[in-house]
Amino acid sequence: MNAQQTWPADDASPAYNYAYLDEQTKRMIRRALLKAVAVPGYQVPFGSREMPLARGWGTGGIQVTAAIIGPDDTLKVIDQGADDTTNAVSIRRFFEKTADARTTEATAEATIIQTRHRIPEAPLRAGQIMVYQVPQPEPLRKLEPREAETRKMHAWAEYGLMQVKLYENIARFGEVTTTYDYPVMINGRYIMAPSPIPKFDNPKMHMSPALQLFGAGREKRIYALPPHTSVRSLDFEDHPFRIQSWSAPCALCAATDSYLDEVVIDDQGARMFVCSDSHHCETRRAQGHRGTMLGDAATSGLVDPSPSAVIPGDRRETRDPFRNPTEQGSGMDPGSALRSARDDDAKVEAGAKS
Amino acid sequence: MTTHATFPETAYDPAPLLSVTGVSRFYGERIGCKDVSFDLWPGEVLGIVGESGSGKSTLLRCLAGIDQPDEGEVLFRGGPEPLDIYSVPEQERRRLMRTAWGIVHQNPRDGLRMDVSAGGNVGERLMDRGDRHYGAIRERALDWLSRVEIAGARIDDRPRQFSGGMQQRLQIARVLVSEPRLVFMDEPTGGLDVSVQAKLLDLLRVLVRDLGLAAIIVTHDLAVARLLTDRLMVMKDGHVVEQGLTDQVLDDPHHAYTQLLTSAVLTV
Numbered sequence: 001m002n003a004q005q006t007w008p009a010d011d012a013s014p015a016y017n018y019a020y021l022d023e024q025t026k027r028m029i030r031r032a033l034l035k036a037v038a039v040p041g042y043q044v045p046f047g048s049r050e051m052p053l054a055r056g057w058g059t060g061g062i063q064v065t066a067a068i069i070g071p072d073d074t075l076k077v078i079d080q081g082a083d084d085t086t087n088a089v090s091i092r093r094f095f096e097k098t099a100d101a102r103t104t105e106a107t108a109e110a111t112i113i114q115t116r117h118r119i120p121e122a123p124l125r126a127g128q129i130m131v132y133q134v135p136q137p138e139p140l141r142k143l144e145p146r147e148a149e150t151r152k153m154h155a156w157a158e159y160g161l162m163q164v165k166l167y168e169n170i171a172r173f174g175e176v177t178t179t180y181d182y183p184v185m186i187n188g189r190y191i192m193a194p195s196p197i198p199k200f201d202n203p204k205m206h207m208s209p210a211l212q213l214f215g216a217g218r219e220k221r222i223y224a225l226p227p228h229t230s231v232r233s234l235d236f237e238d239h240p241f242r243i244q245s246w247s248a249p250c251a252l253c254a255a256t257d258s259y260l261d262e263v264v265i266d267d268q269g270a271r272m273f274v275c276s277d278s279h280h281c282e283t284r285r286a287q288g289h290r291g292t293m294l295g296d297a298a299t300s301g302l303v304d305p306s307p308s309a310v311i312p313g314d315r316r317e318t319r320d321p322f323r324n325p326t327e328q329g330s331g332m333d334p335g336s337a338l339r340s341a342r343d344d345d346a347k348v349e350a351g352a353k354s
Numbered sequence: 355m356t357t358h359a360t361f362p363e364t365a366y367d368p369a370p371l372l373s374v375t376g377v378s379r380f381y382g383e384r385i386g387c388k389d390v391s392f393d394l395w396p397g398e399v400l401g402i403v404g405e406s407g408s409g410k411s412t413l414l415r416c417l418a419g420i421d422q423p424d425e426g427e428v429l430f431r432g433g434p435e436p437l438d439i440y441s442v443p444e445q446e447r448r449r450l451m452r453t454a455w456g457i458v459h460q461n462p463r464d465g466l467r468m469d470v471s472a473g474g475n476v477g478e479r480l481m482d483r484g485d486r487h488y489g490a491i492r493e494r495a496l497d498w499l500s501r502v503e504i505a506g507a508r509i510d511d512r513p514r515q516f517s518g519g520m521q522q523r524l525q526i527a528r529v530l531v532s533e534p535r536l537v538f539m540d541e542p543t544g545g546l547d548v549s550v551q552a553k554l555l556d557l558l559r560v561l562v563r564d565l566g567l568a569a570i571i572v573t574h575d576l577a578v579a580r581l582l583t584d585r586l587m588v589m590k591d592g593h594v595v596e597q598g599l600t601d602q603v604l605d606d607p608h609h610a611y612t613q614l615l616t617s618a619v620l621t622v
Contacts, residue, residue, distance in 0.1 A: 152444075152448075155445075156445045156448065156449075158448070158452075158482065160452075160478055160479070160481040160482030160483070160484075161478065161481075161482075163481040163486070164467070164470055164474050164477065164478050164481055167473070167474050167477055167481065167488065167491065168470055168471060168474050170488055171471055171473055171474065171492070171509070171510050172471070172510060235486075236486055236487060236488040237486050237487045237488070238487055238488050238489050239488050
């Protein structure tokens with residue numbers, strides 16, 4: 001987080017200031033960040049700048065990252081848990097270009113993790129900074145359209161209305177159906193929108209050793225969670241908060257404790273569940289975990305076929321008979337995990353479980 | 355101002371619940387209401403009548419803590435200490451409005467959350483004060499819906515699926531669920547047809563008597579005033595021109611304007 005004030009002098013064409021934003025803007029954002037850290041959960045207004053991507057694509061997160069990044073930092077960017085989606089790749093490249101930043105896909109190696117809608121499965125550690133992209137920072141907005149009124153409600157902790165929303169859910173559906181952006185109470189004081197992360201991730205925020213920063217570019221708000229801050233998801237006494245659970249483990253890495261995306265894999269209604277955190281899934285597969293629908297590791301190109309990555313008695317042998325040779329053609333695209341899984345393994349019987 | 359006989363002294367609680375002294379509200383040059391003073395005792399229902407534009411609603415807004423009056427003070431004895439509602443912080447005033455007071459708006463749309471179910475509407479005040487047990491909240495909501503004669507089966511319907519009269523009853527349930535000591539009603543029967551009005555008035559009368567509420571009811575309907583109120587204030591051009599016991603004021607109006615008002619009532 002040590003700010004380097006200028007672009008390295010030997011650079012030929014400093015078209016932009018270091019990390020794109022000018023120093024005054026970064027100072028302004030840092031002041032907002034300091035205030036936000038001092039009052040956990042409080043939304044601090046800031047002068048959001050035009051960024052070279054559309055509002056709503058993560059401009060808030062990018063500005064926060066730009067204000068805190070330094071040459072010593074290692075940046076990881078995820079979008080819905082994945083490191084390889086367009087948005088994540090572009091933002092990573094943006095900081096490689098403008099901030100000379102090292103980037104990584106490994107959660108443990110990163111010092112700054114900019115995220116859209118997920119918290120990595122690997123536990124965060126002290127010294128790491130999470131930067132969330134936030135579309136709507138005001139948790140009460142859908143209930144109370146007046147900004148002046150919501151500010152008063154926050155100021156005086158008049159949070160009955162938020163409970164009314166949960167009541168409505170239970171009355172209509174028998175349970176709280178909010179599954180993402182699930183409102184949380186910060187430090188027993190402010191209700192905060194955790195950004196549209198699944199409620200599965202809410203418990204990870206509680207007492208996290210990492211600093212968590214939230215930037216909403218379009219709405220021009222910054223808020224923060226200092227390390228070791230209590231985060232309580234709202235609920236009723238007789239309808240306690242619960243996170244999502246799945247009946248099946250990850251189809252690729254057999255994880256049972258991670259957040260799974262449901263993927264429709266044909267037009268017959270077949271579907272698979274895979275980890276939304278792509279790096280977590282790859283790490284597990286490299287460690288030798290095998291899900292039911294993971295194809296031949298070597299041909300799929302998903303895992304390094306080096307001996308160290310293959311567990312003894314690899315199941316690949318046993319699974320080969322199930323596979324239709326015509327379907328695992330050489331024209332298969334090895335790039336995408338989901339696609340290859342579909343091509344390879346849609347026909348694999350469920351019994352071939354690791 | 356014409357004043358009839360002295361106000362009834364309530365034996366059990368001599369201290370008035372609400373003391374209003376010299377409340378004035380101006381809109382620039384124009385007078386909203388001027389120099390209004392009265393006391394309201396627990397369990398008493400005060401009516402404010404007058405023609406359109408006479409300052410009834412302005413006065414009510416001043417009393418209910420919505421609009422700050424330019425002059426005068428409003429003392430509320432909800433707790434052990436009398437509270438000047440405009441000298442306490444806004445936070446305290448809002449808390450009072452949510453717990454010790456209730457406001458029934460003329461248009462139910464102003465008082466209800468139209469996209470929240472009936473149960474949620476009734477339960478909001480309970481959740482405001484910190485109730486966090488879904489089952490208990492729902493039970494209270496059902497109880498109050500039955501008290502205002504809304505079928506329990508409709509607890510999960512939204513107010514926009516209700517008729518006008520039901521919306522108004524729902525609004526009353528929503529206000530009364532927190533057991534306020536003082537209720538402000540702005541034309542509670544306005545815009546309803548006569549038979550629905552009659553039912554609603556009946557209901558209000560029962561509730562007010564049962565709960566021992568103090569209420570201030572603004573109306574331009576003298577029949578409503580006659581039916582519901584103990585005391586009456588007649589307003590004209592922002593001034594109180596006459597006040598006294600309802601029956602006295604209506605049967606023996608002193609002020610010329612009150613005479614005009616009472617004689618203008620159609621008798622069928």
